[in-house]
Amino acid sequence: WDRPLPPADEVLALGADVPVCLAGRPARMGGIGEALAPVPALPAMSAVLVNPRVEVATPAVFRALARKCNPPLEPLPPGFASAAALAGWLARQRNDLEAPAIAVAPVIAEVLAAIAATTPLLTRMSGSGATCFGLFASRGDAVAAARTVSRRRPGWWVRAAPVLA
Structure with a gap:
């Protein structure tokens, strides 16, 4: 759609796994999905x-x-x-x-x-x-x-x- 992805804090309400899915790379999740660390x-x-x-x-x-x-x-x-x-x-x-x-x-x-x-x-x-x-x-x-x-x-x-x- 030629639009930038929203920041993780804006999509967390959609689901705890949405930020990591939007990141598009392996990550370690913490908290309720808002804390992403690279692996x-x-x-x-x-x-x-x-x-x-x-x-x-x-x-x-x-x-x-x-x-x-x-x-x-x-x-x-x-x-x-x-x-x-x-x-x-x-x-x-x-x-x-x-x-x-x-x-x-x-x-x-x-x-x-x-x-x-x-x-x-x-x-x-x-x-x-x-x-x-x-x-x-x-x-x-x-x-x-x-x-x-x-x-x-x-x-x-x-x-x-x-x-x-």
């Missing part, structure tokens, strides 16, 4: 995204959040040598919204288990749910995993995709 270049890898076709209202997830003051996350390293190194670092991090999102929509736990059964490098919930993802070292592994999840859960939305660096 080192990401290694080549693929992901499988899975949504069980349920809506999860972000305000409901935040209301279910038992602890709102959590310890800081581990600092970002200067880089990641491989997809496995990134997955290892991510495995030591947390999504404080995962447990409350599962309380709001228990099917999220089923999604995480379905992805984990395909042996990804890492399985996590995205944001406040309900979409979850698995990281894979290769596109072939991600495509095979997506087919497996789709076959086992034909009603779910499942896609394999490259991770943008």
